[in-house]
Each structure stands twice: as structure tokens, then as C-alpha cells.
Amino acid sequence: MSERLASKPRSREKPERPRRRRIDPDWIRRNGVYVALVLLLAINVAITDNFVSDATLRLQLIQVTPVLIVALGMALVIGTQGIDLSVGAVMALAAALIPLYIGYGTGVAIAIAVLAGGVSGALAGTLVARIGVQPIIATLGIMVAGRGVANLFGGEIKSIRDPGMVALGSGSLLGVPYVVVIAAVVAAVTWFLVRRSNFGRQLVAIGGNKRAAELGGLPVPRVLLTTYILCGLLAALAGVLLAARSQASDPTKVGLLVELSAITAVVLGGTPLSGGQVRIAGTIAGALLMQLITATLIFHDIPDSTAQIAQAVIVVAAVYVQLGRRKARP
Amino acid sequence: MTTTVAAAPAGSGGTRARVARVAQRQGALVILVASVLAATLAFDSFGTAGNLENIALQASFLAVVALGMTFVIMSGGIDLSVGSVFALGGVLAAWGSRYGTLAALLVPLVVCGAIGLVQGLVIARGGLPPFIVTLAGLLFARGLLLLISDEGATTYKVPPGSAFRELAQGGLLGIGYPIWIVLVAFGIGGLLLRRSSYGSTVLAIGGQEDAADLMGLPVLRTKVIAYTTCGVLAGFGGLLMASYTSSGVTVLGVGMELEVISAVVLGGTLLTGGAGTVLGSLVGVLLLQVIRNVINQVGSLNSNWQAVISGTILLVVVTAQRWLAKVEGR
Amino acid sequence: MLETEGVTKSFGGVHALRGVDFSLARGEIHALVGENGAGKSTLIKVLTGVHRPDSGAVRFAGAEVEFHRPAEAQRAGISTIYQEVNLVPLLSVARNVFLGREPRTRFGLIDTAKMNRGAAELVGSLGVDIDVTGELGRLGLGVQQMVALARAMSVDSRVVIMDEPTSSLEAKEVATLFQVARDLAGRGVGIVFVSHRLDELWRLCDRVTVLRDGRRVHTGPMTELDRVTLVAHMLGRDAGEVARGGATGFEGKHDRDREPVLTADGLEVRNRLHGVGLSVRPGEVLGLGGLLGSGRSETVKAVYGALPVRSGSVEVGGRRVRPNSVRHALRAGIALLSEDRKAEGIIPGLSVRDNIALAVLPRLSRAGILSERRIDELVDTFVRRLRIKVANPRQPVRELSGGNQQKVLIARWLCTEPTVFLLDEPTRGIDVGAKAEVQALIDELAGQGLAVVLVSSEMDELVEGADRILVLHDGTVTGELAGDRMTGAALLAALAGHAGSGEEGSDE
Amino acid sequence: NPGTNEEAAPVGGNDGGDQQVVKESSGEGCTLADYGAEKIDLGEAVVGFSQSEPDTAAFRAAETKSIRQAAEQAGVRDLLVTNANNELPKQIADIQNMLSQGVDFLIVAPVNSDGLDPALNAAKQRGVPVLTIDRKVTNTHCADYVAFLGSDFYEQGRRAADALNEVTGGTAKVAVLLGSSGNNVTEDRNSGFQDQVRERYSDLEIVAEQTANFARDEGQAVAEQLLQSNPDIDAIYAHNDEMALGAVTAVQAAGLDPGQDVRIVSIDGTRNAVQAIVDGDINAVIESNPRFGPLAFETAEKFYAGEPIPEDVIIEDDEYNAENAEANIGDAF
Ligand SMILES: Nc1ncnc2c1ncn2[C@@H]1O[C@H](COP(=O)(O)OP(=O)(O)OP(=O)(O)O)[C@@H](O)[C@H]1O
Ligand SMILES: Nc1ncnc2c1ncn2[C@@H]1O[C@H](COP(=O)(O)OP(=O)(O)OP(=O)(O)O)[C@@H](O)[C@H]1O
Ligand SMILES: [Mg+2]
């Protein structure tokens, strides 16, 4: 790994003197979340029974998918210096719609559910981009109303027996569960959007300095709107996958507090809440880290009180590793 | 010597700008007054003294917490831990009340203040993002609460006849003490914000942190104080609630942070910091409380519709606020 | 009184300062000059506790000091106006002046009335007439700089450091500032003064220190240097080589017989502009003159669609441009270089490369996918053409010195291949070399048929660079200078004539 | 001490062949005179019902429906229903609001056993009698409230242990899916189970206890993790049906047969869970009866008729198991 340290791009003009071979704080900053992830994995390998098995690994990957997919959408929104609190409610709404439309076929039901997420995202995007409402409050309103709507649609908890949905939730492709495949595809697409697309570059620019982006002629409202729609679509997709996996939809409980987990994953991954940057790989690692923390606490049957305190400490420590040395000054 | 700077079309512009500013900042007040009037006309039981006092009393717990949050948000931060700290404060107060009123007051304030202090230190000194640190604080305080109440099994009761009960159940001139407390606290808060260098520093940090630092303002200290005060006030809110309910209820405060944040933002404080009024937050809290009360006045509304309506009202209010700001500003 | 010895500071791979010795005496006005990125601001930040030197020592009043925070330097009696105006935009002017040391009433509360009065007096004594209870952010950059000066004056300091205080100031305000500086120096205060407007140095400063690439290359009395030698020191070239340049990089006048490409008519912006109209021909440089707050920036912003107009029209090439839309203005071929680099220009977290390509991303992508190769090509071209000093185009733009950031922005707009280029203070904060380059570039662009509107606070720049000058006052066009009437004196008269509000011109 | 005073409440309502049985009632009787309330005619009265949790939970839906139907049956002038969404302060406000809207009688499903004092005091001041259902408050009987109608959650926990013992044959490694922390239902269902296991079934070994917040997807996620880290788990006790249903999916995902390789017992009696018994995925469900409506209005009528009302009226909870599930699935809610 220290190989990578040394091979940072050097400035062309004046080759630097080789620096002392100490771990570069900047490197830690950029890779803190991976360090923490590897550390926690190592600890588990050492102390947790039955941890080293592909079943365990697969389980973590499966369980992380909903949060991860939500977090990827959230990372985009945070990149614009926004935030989306409505993702949990959108998940619930999507899950609630599945049983209602499953009669028309699996595909139709999924399409309608995911579209509903897009509509909710469009509402959030309109409020933020066109009307200028602060994102946190716009999406908070949608979160409250959205869960109400989900409950109205969904009513009581419903079991989902549709074979298509069941297969989606528990089947696998060449040994990799469908949900994991889908999450991987979503991650790849998001990465591509951020790194390679016009949209991604504009998104980051808006997050970095909105006024400058406007004066630069960027279609600010359109980019913001698209971002919130994407986030809504992804949240809805997460809701669908969760419903497929649990073969049920419970509008009151699905996606509860997922917004906080998603935001934490994004921030752990090195995307600043102040916008202007999106780190997809970091977000994935952040979500995995959160998942592994939860799993570790369950594996060792830690009571809820201690588990919450431990989680608090680990999260702060992980972010500290990430940002610790950086002075808060520009 | 002549004044040669072409003064901006001063006079009218200045006052106009100020009118616009007031309208924007006090948009919530306009809406509050309007909704109170409308509700009084629409529902016989709304305008009764009893009901209005009820609203005020119910609002007072949230208001105390919102006061602390206002300063934190104005300094450009956020505190997600207030809900848990509120609950913890209540449990500690009820626990302490068995050792006398002094213990009931001091224990929660000290412990909650300490949580705020630690959060403030980690944020200000460590430079970690407030969102994450206080999210960890949320978990930590909840975990601590569960720890001291046997995983939530034990609810401490305030002994009958304890003077501590008087704090929230008694009153002066027919008006409950909590309402008086809120009035005094907001009075002090307003003075502090407008007329103390602490207040100016808070606003300066929220407005432009690096500038505040370069101007030689005590950035670190001010932030730490803001989070500590927020912790103390959240704990105090919980303490009041414990006195009001005569018990240390363990399930309180879930989701309260979002309610408080929306109250503060409704009140015209910029979530990005740097501007706002203390009075606005009080208005925001009252507005939320009135909305809730009005929904109840409608009578036997399905709980899901209640959520849909309160979310929608929130969105309508912020949209109206933006609209007011735009119309007046141009 | 304030000294450094062998101060070294580097950021990652960039060596901003290399063993700099500097010393400031009591009551002297000491100029600090150098190209963009030479390390001036960094040295100042080391002196005032913003940065800590990697090695070397800072001495103040004879004792070695180590300031950990700007607050400590201030408490010790060093007051600083930093380069990028560093005030709080959302707070009132009065609060900004007194932040951290507000006057108190008997009860320990801030005495708002006294504070406002004090601020009004201070700001007024600098010749600025504004409502001190209004938000600072609503004021133009120039006025903000005067407020920063008022703040620095409001304390008893032993050292006052000014990093490019005049970059947005008008001749009048510059004169006021000089007066203030001389008064302070007369009272024994040491002053460090940074400016890229070299002429100012001889008018004000006693001694000069020249930095180049983070090294101190010269220190000596101001009077012993002539302009050419100074520039030669800064650039590290032969005096002879430098000598051929004039005061500005402008060469001559342009062909102006064609039909106007840009025509704006009756632009109305509430409280700001009252029926401003202008027209520019291809290949022409139209200057906009006026005092602080006269509406020059508003005019160009309104033309660009960045400031909502109530009425008025803008036409490019005979076609009406949809009002109040930056995107349509851009599409019509208008570009605007804004005066406020920090708030309206750079996107600090993005790389130099992405900042340059920002406005033309759609053109560099196919089906929404960016062509990194084409971006690189474009960026390389402009980095070379404008001689932007970067370690690597992927470096975040926030790490560049002010002048290089400005070049990045110019490159951004040139990428859009505009037909009309609105330049609001294009040479603000750019060093002599770069300034001449930018000016030459303006000439060159005009020569290629670009219509240019040039807003500048520097008289020379306007007079030499423009083919025609419109004079603005209070949001209306009050005069036009062209041809032979376009001299510095005439411009001054035009400005003063309208500004003197009935009095006998000015005493300049 | 429970001075049993067996009383068979009449079958009420037309709620689909719904049976309403009082299992036992205890405590001193409380009469209208003791309580100091005014006599009114229920037919003229405005009744308020403060529900604690959203109606999306099957239990709450059944409960609210039962109250609404019974109110209609009893012919009250008006029924106001509020829902506290699980927030105690909101419930206090709800009750106070209803009081200021002039309700004459209150039925409260408390969010929490403690902390309703301000609401109860306000009701007392206005002379409005309060009946609490499904969760008992810790305030003073016959001063702060008329009576408590509900299930005995502790007993449910004990019965769950009995059922688990039955279906496992007495030996098992048990994982417990706890309800939300701080909730007294969680507490009671847990301690009842624990006590019974400790006293009676020494071969039932509790190997893990993790909260899954009464939610199906969390039940699934936690069960998956537990089965992974503890492959020898062969029985699961869930504090409600939802978590049990989540556990069923988890067991299947682990390649095991729920109901066979891993025995599952839970509490509630929702239709989905009883169907799972029929399908052989869950082994037994202890019912928690939500049909309080008829009993509540019955009690109110008796109260106004001057009859003494006992402090606790414990409603009969059924049990569903492999033998009776198919036959009784119609009773599930
Ligand atoms: N925080 C930073 N991080 C990285 N590099 C920096 C930082 N601050 C300054 N530099 C670099 O240090 C060098 C000196 O910059 P400095 O701002 O001191 O220049 P300057 O002389 O003030 O230029 P200008 O006249 O343009 O303001 C530049 O190359 C700049 O890119
Ligand atoms: N006295 C003033 N009061 C309020 N706002 C002002 C005043 N002077 C300038 N402004 C604001 O400052 C900004 C720029 O001002 P304007 O365009 O009038 O100045 P300018 O002629 O370009 O001069 P400069 O930019 O050098 O200040 C505008 O947004 C304007 O609203
Ligand atoms: Mg500089």
C-alpha cells in the first residue's frame, strides 16, 4: 500500500525531493473510511466466530443494499449542497405501492413504485430549484406528508407473494444475489455520472458555488431538479428491493431513519455536507462500514444501550480518522 | 471636504430593503397571525382561553429546545442530538427528583450540558462536521438513557408532593410557569443575539467563518458555548417535561430534532447560518403547534391524513414565505 | 518593529515562501510587491498567525512571537486587511466595523446607537456615504473595501497590513486611503502595503520589498528604484527587456466603422439603473467610467441577464436577447467577467481545468458524456496562452494566487468564443506582467473583431484601452468621451463634474 | 390477591364473529359516585378516543375499528378520534384538545404507562371519566381513571414460553427478537418469558436477545445476522408477529425450514401470522386481543348505571397453534 503513497503525481516542472516516508495525513484523509473498514474487518476476523465465510460476506452485501442505494442518491444531492430527508418516506411509498399494482404484473408494479419516487423527487426538486426553499425543510415536509400518503395507499402491512418479487428478493445471478447485482449497477452508473458526464460536472459545480454556476450559464434549476429526481428514483428502488426481500410492505416501518444512515454513509465516505464534491467509492465504503458496525454489535449480542453508545463512538472515530488532521481553515 | 462617493440611491432603497427584510424574516409571523385568525373563525373551540393556553404550554417545551438550536444554526451548525438529550434530561430529572428538587434540576443540566460541551469541542477543535458529531450524540444520549433505565424498563416517577412538580404544573397569574420561563428565556436570548458580542460572533461565524477567524473573533470558544448551551437547554426542556408529566418517560424526543429544526427555519433563520431572529424561532414553534391543534380541531381525521396535511401545510408555509420574500425584495 | 527571518512555508508541493527576511520599521510605509503567486499574501498570513511558518522566525517589537490565531496578532496590535475582502456579508456595515470590540452600555450590552454613530462617522470620514445599518453584502466590492479600511482604522494598532486594498477602488477613494495611511504612519504606525498598481507605490511608500517565487529578491528605498527596474526585479528579467512596455499593455485604437454588434436600450433596474443604453461595434473597446456605486457593474450585469431588469432591451447582431436569462445571453455570444471573483467567479473546490471548461461543458460532451481529451486540449491551450501558473491543471483552483484565479476566469469566458465580452475590472489584482498580458489580450481580441465593454477603476486603463468611454452617474449615462476628448483630465472632469453635487469640482 | 370476579362480557358488535371474553378482572370496584363524575346518557354524549399509534399496525387498526363500531352501536352523539403517532406530548395535547372540544367521556390507548398526568388531570378537572385500554397507566385508580381494559403482556410472555417449550419438545437454543427499547410491552413480554423459562424450562437456552423494533424488515435482518453468527439456533421467540414473519424469511434465506429446523413463536394473532401457522412456518402465536370496543362501551354504560367497575378488566387472549390455526383463522385480525 505504501507503493501507492509514493506514486502520487509529481509536478512536472520541479520534481520534488522525495519526502520522508511517513504516512501522509492527506492520504489518510482521503482513505480514512477504507482504513476504518479494513480495521473493523480485521477485528471481526480475529474475534468473531463464524465470521470468515462467504455466507457472512454475502449477507452483509445483501443487507447493505437498501441503505447503499439510498446513499448513492443522497451523495448526489449532498454534492449540490442539498440534503434529502424524504428518502425514508419515499422508500415506504414505493413499498406500499407494490402490493397495490402487483396484479398488473411484477414489472408494472415496480415501474409504478419507482416512478412514484421520481414524482416525489420532482416535487422536492421543484421546491428547492424553482421556489428556493431550503432543501432540509422542503424534504422534511415531503417526509412527513410522504409517509402519510404511503400509509393511506398501503394501509395495513401486506405480504407480497408474487413470484417475480420473491425471485428479485432472494434469487441470484451466478451466485451473486440480484439485489447486490442491482446495487452494483446503480453504483457504477452513479460513478460514471459523477466522473464522466456533463451532468455530474455541473452538479458538483453548483454545489461548489451556485452563484458562479449561474453566471457560468449552467442550467442550475434543471440540474438540481434532475438530482432530486434521481435521488427519489433511487430511494424508491431501495424500497422496492426491501419489499422484495422481506416479501412484505409495511409503510409505517420501511425506511424509518434511513435518511440518517444514508447521510452518515455519505459523510463517512468523504463527501462534505458543504457540497461541491461527490465521492462514490467512499460512499460505498461508508455504507459498508455502517453495515459492518451493526453486524458486529449483533454478532456479539450487545444490548441496545451499549450498542448505540458504541455506534456513536465508532462513527465519530471514523470521521475523525478521515478529517482529523485537516485544519478547519481554508 | 466633499463627499464624492456616489451614494447608492440611498433613502428609499434603504428602507425598502429593510421592509423586505422584515417581511422575509417575519413571514412566519404573518402566517401565524393569519392562521390563528382563520382558526378562531372556523372553530368555536379554538379561540378559547383554555385552548390557547394549552397551545402555549405545549409549545413551551419545544420552544426551550428551539432557543438553543437557534444559536447553533445561526453559527452555521446543527444539533441533531436534542431529541435524545431532551429525553435523557427528563429521565435524569425524574431520577434526581427522588433526591430533592436541587438534584432534579442540577443532574440533567450538568449531564446534558456536558454532552453539549463534548460535541462542541469535537466540532470546534476537531473540525468534524456537526451533522455527524451530533448524530453520534443522538445515539450516545439515547444509549445512556437506556443504560440508566434498564434498557428503558424503568420509568422513574417524581415523588408526589415534590416541589419539582410545581415547576411545570404550577403557574403565576393563571399562566403556567413554563410559558413564563420561555418568555424570559427568549428575552434573554434576543438580547444576547442582538446586543452582546457573543451574539455578533455567532452571526459572524455563521455568515463567514473564515472571515470571523481572520477578524480575530473567538471562533472556537463561541462554537463550544453554542453547543453547550444547546445541550443545557435541551436537557432543561426534558426537565420541564419530566416535571409536567411527573415522570421520566423514556420514549420521548424521537424525531424531535427535525421538528425543532423546522421551527427554527420556519422562523426565518437561515440553515446556512449567519442570519435570523430569536423571536422568529418562537413564532415557528407556535406555528407548528397551531397547525397541529387545528388539525385536531377538524376532529376525527384519520391519522394518515393528519400527516399528509401537516406535511403539506409545512410546504405551503415555506413556499409562501419564499414568495413573500421575493415579492417584497424586488 | 515587525520582522521575519528565514521564513519558509510550503503547501503540499508548492513552496510559497523560501527563507524570506522582511522587516518593517516604525512609521514606515513598506511596499510588498511581486508577481501573482510570488508569496505576498502568504507572507502576510504568516505575519498575522493565519499560517505557521515551516521554519524561520517572526519577531514583533523585538521579541520572537508565535501567533497561533489571527486573534492573537490582533491583540498584539497588528491589524490587517486581507486580500479577498474578509468581512461578513450578512451583517450590517456597523457591525462589521466593530465586530469583536463593540461599544458597550452601562449594562454590558452593545450600545447599538453608539456603534452605528461611530461607524457612520468612521465610514463618512473616508468619504463613503452609506447606510451603516444596511447589510454589507449588498454593497459593491469597492465600498466593502472601504469598510474593511474603516475597521482597520478603528483600532489602535502598531502595525497595519493592507493586502491589495486599492484593487477595487476609484481614484478618489485611493486618495483618501493614502491620506489615512500617511496619517497613521505619521503617528508611528508601520504599514505594509501590497498593490499591483505600481504607480501607487511611488506615491505612497518609503521602502519596497520584492518577492519572486517565494524568495526575497530586493529590499530598498522606493525612490532608488524606477519602474523598469522594479518590474525587472519582479519578473526576474533584464531591465532592458522590460523597458519597452508602456504604462499599459494597450497598443492602439481599433477599427470602428462597423454596425454595432451589441445594443442595449433603456435598461431599468429598480433603484440602480435608470434607462441606461449603450452600443458596441465589433472590434471596439467601450469603456465604462464612473465613481464607486455609479452602476457600472449593474449595467454589465443587466446586459448579461444576471440582474433582473424591469424594462429595456438588449440586442446582439440585431436579434433581441431574451431578458433576464444568462443562458440566452451566453448563447447570443455575450460573456461577463464578474468583478467579484470569490463570490461570483471561481468554484473553489473544482480543479483549474474544470473551472476553465465550466461554461462549455455541453460542447465538450457527446450524449452527455464528457470528452476528457478535448477538455484537456482546450485547457492546455488556455493555460499556455494566458500563462496561468499551475502545478497541475487538476489542482483545486482555490490554491492558486488571486491573479492566477483571474486568468482562469478569463480563460473560462474565452472558451465560449463570445462576440461581446463584458469585462468588469479584468485586471483587478493581477500583477504587472499579467496585467500587460491581459491588456494586450483585450487588444488582440478586439483586433479579431470581438466587441469589448471594459469597466475599470484605473483611469489609465480606460483612457488607453478604450476607444470610447461612457460615463455613468447614479445609474444614468451622463456623458461620453471619444477621440481627442478622451484624456485622463477630461475623464476626471467628467466624473467630478457630476459628482461634486453643485460644488466647484473637486480639489484633486 | 387478584380478587377474581369472573364476568362474561356479552358478545358485542358485528365485527365478523368476533368474540369478546373477559378473562378476569381485579381490584376494588369504582362507582360513578366514588369517581365523582356526573351521570350522563351515553346516547347524548360526545366520546373521545385517543389512539396511540398509527393505524397501519394491524393491531391498532383492529382496535380503532372495534371502537368506532362499538360507538356506532352504542349510538353516541359523536366520536372524536385522535392519533398520537407514538408521541407522548402529542397524546397529552390530543386529549387536552378533545377536552376543550367538549368530550364527555374518554377512551385512551396510552402511548406510555407513565407521563399522562397532565392529560388525566385536565380530564379530572373537567369531570370527564377516562377509560384506558390495552396499556395500563401508573396513576391512581378511581381518581385519575375509571378502569383499565387490556391484556396482560407479562402473562403473554409466560404463555409464549409455554408454547415454545411445547413446540420444541423442551430443549432448544433460543434467539429473542425484542420490541423497541423503552417500550413497556417489550419489557413485559420479555420478563414474562424469561421468568417462565427460568422457573420451568431449564433446557431452553436463550443465546441472543436483539431488538428489531417490532418491524418485519428489521426482524428479518437481525434474524439473518443471528443465524449466521449462531448456526445452532433452533428456536426464535419474537415479541410480535411482524418480527416473526421477518424471521421466517430469514430462516428460509439461510436455507433452513422455518417451523421445522427453527421453531418460531410470537405474540399478536395477526392474520398473516396465523396463516403462517397454517403454512407450517410459524409454530404458535399467543393472541393479544385488540377488540376493546364492545367491552369499553359496555363498561361505560355500566359505570353510568352506577355499577362498580373493577380496576383491571383483563381481556381473554387466544392462542393459535398447529391444531387450531386453520379452524380459527377467521378470528385473526
Ligand atoms: N492554502 C494554500 N494551499 C496551496 N497552495 C497555496 C495556498 N495558499 C497559497 N498557495 C500557493 O502559494 C503561492 C503563493 O500564493 P500567494 O497567495 O501568497 O501569492 P500572492 O503573491 O499573494 O499573489 P497575488 O498577487 O496573486 O495575490 C501560490 O503559488 C499559491 O498557489
Ligand atoms: N451606496 C450603496 N448602497 C447600497 N448598495 C450599493 C451602494 N453602492 C454600491 N452598491 C451595490 O454594489 C454593487 C456594485 O455597485 P455598482 O455597480 O453600482 O458599482 P460600480 O460602479 O461597478 O463600482 P464598484 O463595483 O467599483 O463598486 C451593486 O450590487 C450595488 O447594489
Ligand atoms: Mg495575494
Ligand SMILES: [Mg+2]
Ligand atoms: Mg463594479
